[in-house]
Amino acid sequence: MADTEAPAEFQIITTLRYDARLLELPGQGFPTAAWNRTPSPWYMLDYHRDRMLRAVEYFGFQSFDRLYRGEAGLRRFESLLQSEYDEKYAARRSKMWRVKVLLGHTGNTQFEFAPLSDAVQDVTPLNNLFPSCLPAPTGSDIPPSVSIDSSKPALTGSPWVIRLDVQIIKPDAFTHFKTTKRELYNDVRSRFNLTPAERTEVLVQNPDGEVMEGTITTPYFWRNQRWVTPPVSIHSHWGGNDGTTRRFALERGIAAEEVILASSITDGEFCWLSNGVRGFMPGFVRLA
Template sequence: MASTSIPAAAPSFEIISSLRYDPALPNVTSHGANDESYPAPADSPYYLLSYHRDRLLNAAHHFEWDHAIDFLRQDLDRFERFLDGSIPDREKPWRLRIAVDCNGKGSVEVNPTVAIDPLNLLIPSLHRDIQPTIWKVFVDSQSIAPSGFTTHKTTARDDYTAARVRAGITSPAETSEVLVVNSDGEIMEGSITTPYFRRRIVGRETDANEAVWVTPPLKSGGNAGTSRRYALTQGFCIEQVITKADLVDGEECWLSNGVRGFIRGVVVLSR
């Protein structure tokens, strides 16, 4: 079992969140969906902006970083202006990686990102599936220990990197994902995404037509991601424990993150 242990008294990590800047996003969130289907500000080119700020703030509270808390309490307009200074070309989409250290110093790393239909940034129930690419979804052969470094996203990501290596994923450009598992055999999350599976609701008699999309609960140890929060808030899914043994080879699933939105996937158990 792999684990990450970093002394809280002398943090050598930063809290992070990755999000998409896309000039086409406001056309979808302001006009392509109803007023309650996307969190404010709906006219921002930063995907799920308020959720990313909240995510970083929650991590700062968890690690008791007072200076970071003070920095992240700024209002959203000011936070957006902070991000604006990093965008090299406002006519193109970008992947932003926001990092905040224990002293409250924020930085933004910007890289090109793949062009996608902005509708894919909305929960799947708000649009027709128009994605040509389906990701392969593998399952890690080892387990990792849940901790504050799995619930909150930080630069201490050795466990996730190792899981990707074990799955044979060698590049972030690959259309593949690996699900990380805790010591009880429960799916925690994906290495870079939140997964969703079609399941009957535990404890309630249903037929096949009443199956719903479910995502692992935070008690399984996974990350409190922004697109996960969006999917839950909008009723796309509910939380339910999913074990490694529950997965079926070839079953379809959804994946999501703050840069690519929602992605079709298929579980691959045998290779």
């Protein structure tokens, strides 16, 4: 439960991917698929449910907790999402959707479906959703795509541009838990004149000059021959969001936690980004 008074008017949210291809995933040899080893079009749904439950416990939205905890609760959550999709969206052309789940303090649940653009559908191979590892940097030149040796599933994709915001964000519960109170992040994106369709991310930093996260992604940095991502504990001063794909990467040893100073980031540095809609994406830092 929150130990400080929280604003009354906000909703806990999570944003995930509906992808009809995932129904066929169990037979395609993805050992890292976790929840999606059983047929389901909902990308990492168990992690999204778990993240909402942690926020529910902190903010005291107990009705959701009672309904959706445990394996039976997860199936109930999936059924709720699937019913919404079947009733309103199944007949439409798009088979890939960005789905936002919004939970109010009284337990009321809302859904917002938006079809993923053709560009997003075309450039998101299944390997980018369930990687077994992330390719290390190979040089300073930007390649048209990024891949690894043929002994492991390849990750591909057009690189993102990664910027660094020099203004400071003070961590709090609303930077750690994902809610509709996203003015801080919206302001950052507005300063950089970004639209949702752009392949550009902005890293934000806390008052100690440590990278917290991106405005819509988890970043990964190559340090000491391994991929690392900033810590996000609610009990510390770091305060970034505990993302679903971040959890995926940490639990599978794809990345580790490490404090990243904003001053250590270099122009042209190769990084990875991830989120619960697009999976894992390559990117290059542009400081100018």
